[in-house]
Amino acid sequence: MNKRVLILHGLGGSEFPHWQAQLASDLIKENYIVSFPAFPSRENPKLQEWKDFLKKELEHFKPDIVVCHSLANILWFHACDELDIKLDKLMLVAPVSRNRSIEEAKTFFPYPIAKDLKANEIIMAASTNDPYMSIEEAIELQSKLNIGMKIMENAGHINAASGFGKLDCALDWIKRVDECQINEELIK
Numbered sequence: 001m002n003k004r005v006l007i008l009h010g011l012g013g014s015e016f017p018h019w020q021a022q023l024a025s026d027l028i029k030e031n032y033i034v035s036f037p038a039f040p041s042r043e044n045p046k047l048q049e050w051k052d053f054l055k056k057e058l059e060h061f062k063p064d065i066v067v068c069h070s071l072a073n074i075l076w077f078h079a080c081d082e083l084d085i086k087l088d089k090l091m092l093v094a095p096v097s098r099n100r101s102i103e104e105a106k107t108f109f110p111y112p113i114a115k116d117l118k119a120n121e122i123i124m125a126a127s128t129n130d131p132y133m134s135i136e137e138a139i140e141l142q143s144k145l146n147i148g149m150k151i152m153e154n155a156g157h158i159n160a161a162s163g164f165g166k167l168d169c170a171l172d173w174i175k176r177v178d179e180c181q182i183n184e185e186l187i188k
Contacts, residue, residue: 003088005174006063007036008054010070010094010159011105012043016138017165020069026171045071047107051079058085065089065174066119070096070132070157071105074086080114091170092120094126094158095141097133113144122147123173127155127162 012021073095126138154164
């Protein structure tokens with residue numbers, strides 16, 4: 001069965017050469033079904049507009065896996081309590097600090113710490129030098145969410161501007177469990 005992966009971008013989008021665009025392409029080559037929608041008002045987003053868009057996309061696409069970058073993480077935290085969904089996997093990459101407000105996206109702040117992230121397996125990736133969230137804040141968030149975390153050395157905001165046109169660990173993490181599940185099915 002082909003897994004369905006929904007990729008959610010942050011402020012301004014994640015067009016090529018951003019790693020999310022590369023990930024979408026790589027997943028399609030691996031026979032995943034991918035949705036990589038463009039949110040409305042990407043340069044000046046409104047939380048309610050993005051939440052409505054997300055809910056429609058989830059209802060229509062019915063993903064197994066969701067991959068969030070930057071502001072999309074904050075969107076996910078805001079939307080979780082309203083979602084009737086259970087994902088196989090959720091990847092949270094480079095969330096933004098709770099102590100920071102971005103003028104173009106001020107309706108997203110402050111944001112809640114979601115009690116249920118609506119996924120069986122969750123990982124967060126953070127950088128030691130992300131200008132939008134210190135590594136100490138990332139570790140604190142990871143602890144509050146009670147999830148796994150990959151710490152990337154000097155990866156900035158883990159985007160094209162910090163040199164990430166490809167993020168192989170994201171593809172590997174998505175594929176890893178699928179391969180384990182396939183092997184388990186073969187053993188049965």
